Amino acid sequence: MVEPANTVGIPLNHAALLKDELDIVIPTIRNLDFLDMWRPFLQPYHLIIVQDGDPSKTIAVPEGFDYELYNRNDINRILGPKASCISFKDSACRCFGYMVSKKKYIFTIDDDCFVSFPQFSKSALRLCLKDCVVSMRDLVTVSVAKDPSGKAVNALEQHIKNLLCPSSPFFFNTLYDPYREGADFVRGYPFSLREGVSTAVSHGLWLNIPDYDAPTQLVKPKERNTRYVDAVMTIPKGTLFPMCGMNLAFDRDLIGPAMYFGLMGDGQPIGRYDDMWAGWCVKVICDHLGLGVKTGLPYIYHSKASNPFVNLKKEYKGIFWQEDIIPFFQSAKLSKEAVTVQQCYLELSKLVKEKLSPIDPYFDKLADAMVTWIEAWDELNPATKA
Ligand SMILES: O=c1ccn([C@@H]2O[C@H](COP(=O)(O)OP(=O)(O)O[C@H]3O[C@@H](CO)[C@H](O)[C@H]3O)[C@@H](O)[C@H]2O)c(=O)[nH]1
Numbered sequence: 454m455v456e457p458a459n460t461v462g463i464p465l466n467h468a469a470l471l472k473d474e475l476d477i478v479i480p481t482i483r484n485l486d487f488l489d490m491w492r493p494f495l496q497p498y499h500l501i502i503v504q505d506g507d508p509s510k511t512i513a514v515p516e517g518f519d520y521e522l523y524n525r526n527d528i529n530r531i532l533g534p535k536a537s538c539i540s541f542k543d544s545a546c547r548c549f550g551y552m553v554s555k556k557k558y559i560f561t562i563d564d565d566c567f568v569s570f571p572q573f574s575k576s577a578l579r580l581c582l583k584d585c586v587v588s589m590r591d592l593v594t595v596s597v598a599k600d601p602s603g604k605a606v607n608a609l610e611q612h613i614k615n616l617l618c619p620s621s622p623f624f625f626n627t628l629y630d631p632y633r634e635g636a637d638f639v640r641g642y643p644f645s646l647r648e649g650v651s652t653a654v655s656h657g658l659w660l661n662i663p664d665y666d667a668p669t670q671l672v673k674p675k676e677r678n679t680r681y682v683d684a685v686m687t688i689p690k691g692t693l694f695p696m697c698g699m700n701l702a703f704d705r706d707l708i709g710p711a712m713y714f715g716l717m718g719d720g721q722p723i724g725r726y727d728d729m730w731a732g733w734c735v736k737v738i739c740d741h742l743g744l745g746v747k748t749g750l751p752y753i754y755h756s757k758a759s760n761p762f763v764n765l766k767k768e769y770k771g772i773f774w775q776e777d778i779i780p781f782f783q784s785a786k787l788s789k790e791a792v793t794v795q796q797c798y799l800e801l802s803k804l805v806k807e808k809l810s811p812i813d814p815y816f817d818k819l820a821d822a823m824v825t826w827i828e829a830w831d832e833l834n835p836a837t838k839a
């Protein structure tokens with residue numbers, strides 16, 4: 454195969470970590486030119502593209518990538534009536550990719566996210582800001598920032614490191630990730646806890662356009678995140694967090710069945726709460742099963758701010774519902790009989806139906822969809838059946 458042009462001048466990562474154990478899931482409504490910039494890091498991996506919106510539209514994928522693509526017709530064909538649990542016209546559709554994957558690890562990324570270089574060359578920055586759908590082929594070789602070891606930054610590699618290293622949810626290490634080279638547990642950290650626990654989720658962050666909600670985007674339209682904080686930390690047990698699906702990796706075997714991105718978009722009263730809903734369910738279940746969730750490195754460069762007015766319409770019910778949703782998840786208790794992710798998730802769906810349905814009939818529908826999701830997951834993944 455003739456290697457397509459490598460537009461960022463970084464050698465192709467042939468010896469890609471976990472190449473045969475990881476799928477990359479991309480939800481999309483547009484051509485995937487953004488992959489040109491990721492080619493050195495992502496080309497060795499298999500992609501699962503979940504095409505949202507009009508299934509008759511053709512999504513162009515740059516040559517040289519190994520991928521499978523599912524549109525709405527495919528989802529309906531594969532799941533039949535259970536397809537009702539997969540959102541339409543919302544990035545929540547990406548969770549279908551998690552379900553059909555057969556790999557142990559998943560990395561999911563949005564198509565307006567680029568390789569983050571802590572120092573950008575002006576021409577490259579201009580090109581990225583021009584709009585992510587413009588072909589990346591004419592992206593000049595950017596001056597690639599070097600991490601302390603002098604290597605080019607590779608987001609997927611950092612996610613894999615995060616997932617392969619234990620987490621420390623039971624006691625906070627003030628020097629952050631104790632397993633990182635050049636760091637350790639600080640004085641006073643109980644030795645009985647230093648082995649850590651398996652890491653289920655690696656939550657990356659974003660330079661340039663931060664993942665703000667619509668009201669914040671409206672009052673701070675020009676705010677850009679330029680702070681590259683060189684840290685990875687475990688989110689302590691008992692603490693929830695707003696998970697963003699833009700730059701996210703997880704161990705599918707450990708937590709996959711809980712990564713349902715809910716009922717969002719077309720026909721639903723709410724949108725842009727897909728990843729956060731999943732993150733609240735995932736964190737309650739990880740805390741219950743003694744699994745770890747990390748946040749921090751890697752960063753990606755988020756180049757497109759979606760329209761804050763459109764986002765406000767999608768989010769507004771969520772903005773006041775979440776004042777009840779968060780206390781619900783903070784007080785959610787799972788039984789000791791719940792020892793698998795599916796069992797935990799089904800218990801959680803019962804609690805949603807009981808405790809959140811009084812807020813709005815939507816939660817009754819969502820609780821049912823959570824059950825349908827598990828049924829569909831088990832149908833496609835019989836080996837992992839609860
Ligand atoms: O109807 C749609 C709209 C978009 N997509 C794909 O989903 C991702 C994210 O889309 P976009 O970058 O346009 O939106 P953001 O507001 O920046 O996304 C943030 O909100 C989160 C919750 O939705 C999301 O995870 C965050 O990144 C792109 O790949 C679009 O192509 C879609 O599939 N269907």
Ligand SMILES: [Mn+2]
Nearest residue numbers: 563565757759
């Ligand atoms: Mn975006």
